Amino acid sequence: MIEKLRKKFIIFSLLSVFALLVVILSAINVTNFSLVAKDADNITQMLINEGGKFNDKTPPQNEGKAPIGTPVAPDSPETKASMRYFAYSFDKGGNATKLAYNVNAITEDEAQNIAKSLTGAQNTTGWTNGRYRYRVDSKDGNTTVVVIDESRELRPSYQVLYISVFGSLAGLIITLLVLIPVSKKLIKPFETSDNKQKRFIADAARELKVPISVMYANNEVSTQDEELTKSNVKQLKKMQKLVDDLDDLLVFDKKQDIEREPLDIAKLTDDVIKPYEDSFKNKNVELLKEYGSPIPFNANANMLKRMYVEIIENGLKYSKTFFKVKLSQTDTRLTIETFNDGDKISDGELDRVFERFYRMQNGVNSTVDGNGVGLSIVKEIVALNSGRCTAKGESGRFHLKIEL
Numbered sequence: 001m002i003e004k005l006r007k008k009f010i011i012f013s014l015l016s017v018f019a020l021l022v023v024i025l026s027a028i029n030v031t032n033f034s035l036v037a038k039d040a041d042n043i044t045q046m047l048i049n050e051g052g053k054f055n056d057k058t059p060p061q062n063e064g065k066a067p068i069g070t071p072v073a074p075d076s077p078e079t080k081a082s083m084r085y086f087a088y089s090f091d092k093g094g095n096a097t098k099l100a101y102n103v104n105a106i107t108e109d110e111a112q113n114i115a116k117s118l119t120g121a122q123n124t125t126g127w128t129n130g131r132y133r134y135r136v137d138s139k140d141g142n143t144t145v146v147v148i149d150e151s152r153e154l155r156p157s158y159q160v161l162y163i164s165v166f167g168s169l170a171g172l173i174i175t176l177l178v179l180i181p182v183s184k185k186l187i188k189p190f191e192t193s194d195n196k197q198k199r200f201i202a203d204a205a206r207e208l209k210v211p212i213s214v215m216y217a218n219n220e221v222s223t224q225d226e227e228l229t230k231s232n233v234k235q236l237k238k239m240q241k242l243v244d245d246l247d248d249l250l251v252f253d254k255k256q257d258i259e260r261e262p263l264d265i266a267k268l269t270d271d272v273i274k275p276y277e278d279s280f281k282n283k284n285v286e287l288l289k290e291y292g293s294p295i296p297f298n299a300n301a302n303m304l305k306r307m308y309v310e311i312i313e314n315g316l317k318y319s320k321t322f323f324k325v326k327l328s329q330t331d332t333r334l335t336i337e338t339f340n341d342g343d344k345i346s347d348g349e350l351d352r353v354f355e356r357f358y359r360m361q362n363g364v365n366s367t368v369d370g371n372g373v374g375l376s377i378v379k380e381i382v383a384l385n386s387g388r389c390t391a392k393g394e395s396g397r398f399h400l401k402i403e404l
Contacts, residue, residue: 044135052087052099084149088115115145266293291327310374
């Protein structure tokens, strides 16, 4: 249990750090690429306004005004001299007119084909071929397409993106390496408390065994009061059951390798139920079984039998009119379900029944023998088999579901 808590702490911490990195770095990279796109859109709009090519007679807007270090304006001489772009105009018949071609990465025919493919674009501006920013303008039946090569401008943005990704991975690895020793220190108080609880259970079980044995011995000698003797035996059996259950809880609570073997679950279920058939009949409780045979499954026979014993005895104690066992199998999963009716079973999740020493209805069923440990043992056995169990109330019925 403590090891599971430690693993959850590490996983949730890593997920929190990962989520934080995703939010921060996404904002940085989205902003970075958006700025590149915005600058490119300013240039394409200027080219559209000037008929698809730079007008050398137009003076730069920031000439003589921009201080050193100011970003280069779209119409500055530096931008015009270094810009790689092409522009074509298409009439209604699809005939192309070259307006400008100043790019070496592709041929004129390839540039024209790219421009033509963009005449039907849904958006007037966007990215194409991963590195080209385009703008489409339709006027008087003609369509002008301007495309600029932004590969050089995008390179720093992609470098930031790659650094962000690899930096995040490195950060997560470092976080994991830090969390492993830190989690041990943080979980230490819980581990100490859990060990004390286990020692208490073990000590209590050991201390109870001695007086129980003595009382059994004395009871066999004393036969003066038959009613008292029966009462003593009943209480002794109850105490003995509690001691045995506490011992089993300590065993099942430990992580261990489970030896599995091919089993017919339907037959194993029948074998465990059969000794209880008369007890259900004497209590006027109908015993129902819903499963076919055989149901092959790899499991530990002794663990499953012990699990079934606790489930069936629990059903025998609290069922009023019926107790039903249902088995089903899908692929490699086995589902075991039980249904029974009882007093004051509320609708909704009832997973508290798996807590140690918990008994439903806050004592309403206190007249029924039990110590509230049986279903805790069931939960531990299911957990050891990497399964899960749930309990809920459905229209006055108690529904226990186990998935292995």
